[in-house]
Amino acid sequence: MKVLILGSGGREHTIAQKIYESPNCDQIFVAPGNAGTSAIAENLTLDIGDFEAVGKCISNHNIGMLIVGPEAPLVDGIKDYFDDKNEFSDLLIIGPSKRGALLEGSKERAKEFMRTHQVPTAAYQSFTAETLDAGKSFLETLRPPYVLKADGLAGGKGVLILKHLQEAQDELEQMLTNSKFGQASEKVVIEEFLSGIELSVFVLTDGENYLTLPNAKDYKRIGEGDTGLNTGGMGAISPVPFADETFMKKVDEKIIKPSIDGLTKENIDYTGFLFIGLMKVGDEPYVIEYNVRMGDPETEVVIPRIENDFLDVLIKTAQGKISEVDLNIDKRSATTVMLVSGGYPEAYEKGKTIHGLDKIKNTDDVFICHAGTKIENDQILTNGGRVLAVTTFDSNFESALRKGYKIVDQIDFDKKYFRTDLGKDLV
Structure with a gap:
């Protein structure tokens, strides 16, 4: 094929x-x-x-x-x-x-879907420029921090988490009346802040039946200690140590099954990946968001752990025969360290020559994944904010990360940056 x-x-x-x-x-x-x-x-x-x-x-x-x-x-x-x-x-x-993709394309639609099908999520209300004052008043009823989400697609940058009420009210006005995120913020969802630890769960579905893929945790912020601006992701770990069998059973019963059943009940044509961003609050799972495709860099730790013929799995999914698949998962831990351009996620330069890749070979426990690269005059150059993802396997995530960082040291380009603290929150 x-x-x-x-x-x-x-x-x-x-x-x-x-x-x-x-x-x-x-x-x-x-x-x-x-x-x-x-x-x-x-x-x-x-x-x-x-x-x-x-x-x-x-x-x-x-x-x-x-x-x-x-x-x-x-x-x-x-x-x-x-x-x-x-x-x-x-x-x-x-x-x-398109109707299925609205689960990511509209935060309000996703929240309505969760409410209809009794999927646990944070309390929320939606506002437009016409209801700005009501939105500011709603913020006054919440405890900080305050969560503001642009309703539409904003390239992963449409979510603000703010500590102070006045700041939240000012940002709401910027989003609704000054198009801070363009058309994406013509409507804004304000929701209750959930305190816990995040993880991502991935589902492959033919619209009726489903396979639960390995879970993962990614690291969004640019700085050490999870500080600074949000990025597309600075690294990932799979499986997530705190997502034990008991917790994942709750995720299946309270989150995944109601979500897939909801697609069926609403006659939504849905074939493909459903990425469920979760917050573990105490011992309970709550949905932060749906995405209608695989995440990045989570893909770099999730997909390599699948031992099946992946094309065969996708063919059966597209044919509505996903129930025939028995998924086999590599029991080792996989970790990804993302190498990014200096200045990312703000202004950065492209076209920097990448050195050291010729000395590293993909093996059973190492995968060098390209994110923002190009070839010019037989040289591999940087071509994006996130440049390379170094994925490594080992018996646990700590040893996998140690292996990954050794490989990171062999790769170089001007103003290369990466986080050295991945996984420290899990120890």
Whole structure:
């Protein structure tokens, strides 16, 4: 089978690598891809938001499966586009319909879905520019810190957690009346702050049945000690030590089953990944958010732990036969250390030469994943804020991290930065 993966980051490289290992894979195309995907696939220069262009690519290359990495094409309805065209009736698509993708595309919609299907989550209310004063009054009823979420997609930057009431009220006004996050903040969800520890749970579903993939914890903030600005993620660990069998049973019964049953009850066409961001409050799980695709850098620790033929798993998912799959998971711990450009997540420079990669080989316990790279004049250069993800395996996450940091020291580029404190909150 020929497979087309849309996206250019670490998530897409990891998925491509896992599919590349399948004997059922004839060829992989990645659009636009990066320097890492170019070693195992053909990178295509393609606007993934131009569905007609994607369709021509699928026809020209005789693609059998389309995997949509990022959320924007899903929210814009890429699955519906191809489902509505007879010439693509045999195309297998991993990604939900536009209606399903609203679970990530609208924070308000996600909250309404949780409330309808009795999925535990924080209390909330939604506000627009017309109800700004009511929003400020609602903030006065809450205890700090205050959580403000832009309703729409904001590239992972639309959530503010603020300690002071006046600051929260001012930011609410900036979001609603001064378009702080563009169209994404035309509506803002204000919710109760949940105090606990975060983790991510990943589900693969055919819309009726599901597989629970390995859980993970990522580290969002740029600075040591989880300080500074939010990023796309500075590292990840899987499995999460505090998510024991008893807790994960609660997650399954109180979160996953009601969520998947809700999709079925509402007749939502949903084939693909459901990423559930959780907060463990005491011993109870609460949903912070849904994403309708795999997370990054969690993908880099979750997908490599799957021992099955991953392409076969995805084929069965797209065919509505996911119940036939018995998932086999590597019992070792996997950790990812993200190397980023100096200045990220604010202004940073691209085009820096990366040294040392030629001395490191991917093995059973090491995977160098490319996130923001490109090839120019036979050299691998930085091409994004998050540049490389170093994923390593060992018997526990502490030894896996030690192994990962040794490899990180062998890689260099101008103004390279990474966090040295990953996992310290779990010890």
